[in-house]
Amino acid sequence: MIPRRMLFGNVLCLCGLVSFGQEDEAARHYAGTITQEELREHLTILAGDAYQGRETGKVGQKMAAAYLKQQFVADGIPPVPAPDPKVISEGYFQPFGLVEERSGTIRIVADGRTLAFKKELLYFNEVLDTAMTVTDALYLGDGEKVPNSGLAGRVVVLNASRMGQGAAALGPLRSRMEGVRAAGASLILVSVPSLEAMMEGMHLSGARMRLADEGGKQGTTTTSAQAILVDEKAMDQLLRTTTMARLARKHRPKTVHPACEVMVTPQEDRLTAENVLAYIEGTDRKNEIVVITAHYDHIGVNDGVVYNGADDDGSGTVALLEIAEAFATAKAEGHGPRRSILVMPVSGEEKGLLGSRYYSDHPVFPLENTVADLNIDMIGRVDSAHSTTPPYVYVIGSDRLSTELHVINEEANTVYAHLQLDYTFNAESDPNRFYYRSDHYNFARKGVPSVFFFSGVHEDYHQPGDDVEKIRFDLLQQRAALVFHTAWILANRDARIVVDKPLK
Numbered sequence: 187m188i189p190r191r192m193l194f195g196n197v198l199c200l201c202g203l204v205s206f207g208q209e210d211e212a213a214r215h216y217a218g219t220i221t222q223e224e225l226r227e228h229l230t231i232l233a234g235d236a237y238q239g240r241e242t243g244k245v246g247q248k249m250a251a252a253y254l255k256q257q258f259v260a261d262g263i264p265p266v267p268a269p270d271p272k273v274i275s276e277g278y279f280q281p282f283g284l285v286e287e288r289s290g291t292i293r294i295v296a297d298g299r300t301l302a303f304k305k306e307l308l309y310f311n312e313v314l315d316t317a318m319t320v321t322d323a324l325y326l327g328d329g330e331k332v333p334n335s336g337l338a339g340r341v342v343v344l345n346a347s348r349m350g351q352g353a354a355a356l357g358p359l360r361s362r363m364e365g366v367r368a369a370g371a372s373l374i375l376v377s378v379p380s381l382e383a384m385m386e387g388m389h390l391s392g393a394r395m396r397l398a399d400e401g402g403k404q405g406t407t408t409t410s411a412q413a414i415l416v417d418e419k420a421m422d423q424l425l426r427t428t429t430m431a432r433l434a435r436k437h438r439p440k441t442v443h444p445a446c447e448v449m450v451t452p453q454e455d456r457l458t459a460e461n462v463l464a465y466i467e468g469t470d471r472k473n474e475i476v477v478i479t480a481h482y483d484h485i486g487v488n489d490g491v492v493y494n495g496a497d498d499d500g501s502g503t504v505a506l507l508e509i510a511e512a513f514a515t516a517k518a519e520g521h522g523p524r525r526s527i528l529v530m531p532v533s534g535e536e537k538g539l540l541g542s543r544y545y546s547d548h549p550v551f552p553l554e555n556t557v558a559d560l561n562i563d564m565i566g567r568v569d570s571a572h573s574t575t576p577p578y579v580y581v582i583g584s585d586r587l588s589t590e591l592h593v594i595n596e597e598a599n600t601v602y603a604h605l606q607l608d609y610t611f612n613a614e615s616d617p618n619r620f621y622y623r624s625d626h627y628n629f630a631r632k633g634v635p636s637v638f639f640f641s642g643v644h645e646d647y648h649q650p651g652d653d654v655e656k657i658r659f660d661l662l663q664q665r666a667a668l669v670f671h672t673a674w675i676l677a678n679r680d681a682r683i684v685v686d687k688p689l690k
Contacts, residue, residue: 213674216516217602217667220508222659225666228257228504229566232482233496233654240495241486242395242534242541243284243457250482250503251279251460254531257507258464261514266465266550274550279460282544283398284534287312288453292414296424296446306420308381312394314412318373318448325433325440332362338370342411343442345434346378347418361617367410373448374413377430381417395537397544398456414448459483459533461541463550464510466517468526468677475551476676477528477634478669479542479625480506480562481535485648496654498647501566502639503531505666512670523677525557532625535563542625546632553629557682558591559636560673561626565665566657569642571610578606579665580640583621585612586690588635590683595637595672603668611640614690633689639669 231237232253238246255278265277275281290303292314301307323341326332328348344366346359359376366374378384422429424444433440462482468474480502484495494500510529516522528551534540546553565579572578585592599605611620621627626636641661646652676683 212516212521213671214602216512216521216674217670219512219515220505220663220666220670222663224508224511225504225662226654226657226659228507229496229500229657230654232503233494233500235492235494237494239486239493240482240484242483242537243286243459244486246486247459247483247533251462251531251533254462254464254482254503254507255279258462258510258529261464261511262518263464263466263510263514266463268550273548274463275460278463280463280545280548280550281458281460282534282541282548284395284457284459284537284540285398286393286395286455286457288393288455291451291453292412293449293451294414294416294424294446295449296444299423301416301420304381304385306381306417308385308415309413312412313410314373314448314450315452317450320373320444320446320448322441322443323375325436325442326366327434327436329437330439332365333369335369337366339372340370341373341375341444342366342371343421343433343444344374344376345430346376346415347430347434363411363413367413371411374411375421375424375444376413376415377418377421378415379418381415384415393455395457395534395540397540412448459541461533461545462531464506464514464529466510466513466523466527466529468523471524471682472526473555474525474682475528475556476523476525476673477530477556477559477629478506478509478562478673479530479532479559479629481533481541481625482531483533483536483541485536491650493648493650494653496652496657497564497566497641497644498652499535499563500654501564501641501657501662502562505562505565505662505669506531508666509670509673513673523674525677525682526551527673527677535625539623539625539628542628546628553632553634556629556634558588558676559626559629559634560669560676561624561629561636561638562666562669563624563638563640564643565639565641566659566662567641567644568658568661569644571642572608576606577604577661577664578608578641579668580608580611580620580638580642582609582612582638582640583626583630584637585687586621586636587630587633587685587687588683589686591635591637591676594675594679594683595668598671598675599668602671603664605664605668631689633685635683635685637672639665641665
């Protein structure tokens with residue numbers, strides 16, 4: 187694990203990666219075009235109620251895509267040439283098909299009684315596609331270690347009574363469920379003391395999505411055992427001969443005998459979403475590409491309330507607009523990058539990294555020519571761990587595939603941005619698994635060196651309160667400048683960075 191806030195103070199002398207003089211001054215000059223005023227202007231529009239939470243495939247996302255294109259055209263960025271409009275539409279959009287599967291299609295039936303979605307049962311991903319008959323299960327209590335194997339095909343019952351309520355319980359609960367999945371379970375039933383209390387403050391989407399061309403359910407973020415949260419009173423009825431209170435007193439795994447049918451009734455709609463492409467062609471190394479991404483979708487409207495997603499990921503989206511403008515201005519004034527820059531706001535991140543997955547499987551520019559992906563997802567606020575610290579940003583993944591990418595980002599920060607770089611979430615043991623939860627990962631899984639810039643989760647994450655007035659535009663500007671300078675160095679250095687670490 188890389189130490190937190192580690193800086194290579196002498197990296198300039200050791201590596202010589204910055205071109206001093208004219209190019210150094212050019213980088214500073216064009217980074218200066220990234221302003222708080224323009225960031226605020228863009229974000230006020232994109233994170234306004236009129237954009238309806240920018241849900242993938244819906245009206246608000248289409249409006250946001252049109253706005254992004256409008257800004258790229260205004261910056262003088264020409265359309266991407268493509269003979270087939272199915273590949274590139276209107277010169278700026280990469281369309282991809284989606285299947286929307288409405289939530290609430292899984293139900294549990296016992297003794298002629300049906301447990302209903304959001305009343306007695308709850309789940310966040312629907313991966314079950316066939317009915318199951320449950321006659322026995324393995325109970326694992328709060329303090330019992332999840333076995334590394336031996337659960338193949340089994341139903342497992344977990345007790346979440348000591349894990350808290352609402353969103354606070356999801357972290358430890360997710361970690362425990364992942365362990366059960368890894369051991370091969372086919373279904374996980376989680377007893378919660380009060381389903382109503384668990385759901386309080388949560389955004390519960392009415393549907394899930396997958397890529398239309400993948401068939402099956404590979405587009406979802408969960409691809410193994412279905413997990414279902416069940417209210418404790420309903421779970422006691424399923425168990426028949428015992429109760430969760432009695433089981434909680436057991437100190438070792440125990441076989442229990444719920445009797446129920448888990449039923450599935452899929453409902454599907456077909457939609458289309460778009461990635462937006464702003465391509466700034468390079469000079470002598472134009473066939474090599476530096477990609478900069480952020481997702482511009484959010485989670486839409488729930489019960490009439492718009493979830494504006496100013497930080498998630500409006501902050502990253504408007505940073506892309508300013509970074510694209512900076513590179514386009516540099517090119518127009520004779521300081522264009524040597525390598526080409528692809529600034530790409532992607533859609534479908536909130537549905538399972540779908541837009542970036544589609545691009546990585548259907549790249550417009552060859553991945554073998556893609557030098558790196560710099561990904562921005564939530565850089566507009568301050569988390570509780572940094573409430574009293576100097577300006578910071580979390581850096582995730584910079585050293586996973588390329589030592590040079592890590593060093594270059596450190597250098598860009600030392601020379602230009604002057605942030606504290608926090609590597610807490612870069613640890614391979616990070617229980618949050620943030621490395622796998624944003625769009626850079628779809629480049630990394632293909633062997634492209636990738637780095638994820640992030641300012642941390644806060645109390646308004648996926649809540650209606652993620653609004654523009656809570657954004658720290660001074661920090662947003664400083665963090666966007668770091669991404670710009672890192673991209674500038676990657677695009678203008680003589681040698682392409684080397685992939686020197688194995689894919690994991």
